[in-house]
Amino acid sequence: HEHIGIALRGEKVLSLRAEAAEDPSGPLIRQLAKDMLIAMKTHGGVGIAAPQIRVSKRVLIIHSKPNERYPDAPEMEPVIMVNPEIISYSECFDSMWEGCLSVPGLRGLVPRQTGVSVRYHDLTGKEQEACLQGFPARIFQHEFDHLEGILFPLRVA
Ligand SMILES: O=C(O)C[C@@H](Cc1ccccc1)C(=O)SCC(=O)c1ccccc1
Numbered sequence: 001h002e003h004i005g006i007a008l009r010g011e012k013v014l015s016l017r018a019e020a021a022e023d024p025s026g027p028l029i030r031q032l033a034k035d036m037l038i039a040m041k042t043h044g045g046v047g048i049a050a051p052q053i054r055v056s057k058r059v060l061i062i063h064s065k066p067n068e069r070y071p072d073a074p075e076m077e078p079v080i081m082v083n084p085e086i087i088s089y090s091e092c093f094d095s096m097w098e099g100c101l102s103v104p105g106l107r108g109l110v111p112r113q114t115g116v117s118v119r120y121h122d123l124t125g126k127e128q129e130a131c132l133q134g135f136p137a138r139i140f141q142h143e144f145d146h147l148e149g150i151l152f153p154l155r156v157a
């Protein structure tokens with residue numbers, strides 16, 4: 001399974017609103033999260049959403065780490081979020097360069113809120129809340145869009 005393929009722009013699964021996961025702590029979601037982690041690492045992403053490995057479920061991973069475009073991005077452990085909800089956004093916006101594993105070769109300057117407060121279930125089924133700022137907030141909003149069937153070119157200013 002080393003090479004779990006990534007769905008590309010134009011595939012229907014990327015345009016759907018993903019379905020809520022019924023059992024966030026069940027074996028199906030745990031296996032899905034494992035496959036997503038492998039796919040994200042294999043393809044060198046800083047995040048991934050389940051529809052990108054052709055599973056239309058509301059699961060996303062954010063894994064901010066320093067990279068050539070954002071050398072000062074915070075280093076964090078991957079955060080796996082099941083059925084994430086946005087509680088509130090910051091007022092401020094900024095634009096940053098984004099890429100997408102499903103849109104290879106394209107980069108775009110995307111305006112998004114600088115902060116976001118989220119609620120989600122972790123893989124133990126526990127409800128969590130997190131306040132994200134900066135690059136992690138950026139990645140979250142990009143991955144959450146995937147759960148809504150939205151790809152970043154739609155948001156390019
Ligand atoms: O396709 C995805 O969802 C993963 C995507 C996440 C993302 C990157 C940059 C801004 C917002 C969200 C990627 O990881 S694209 C490839 C990449 O590693 C990268 C691209 C631009 C900047 C930093 C990393």
Ligand SMILES: [Zn+2]
Binds near residue numbers: 146
């Ligand atoms: Zn993407």
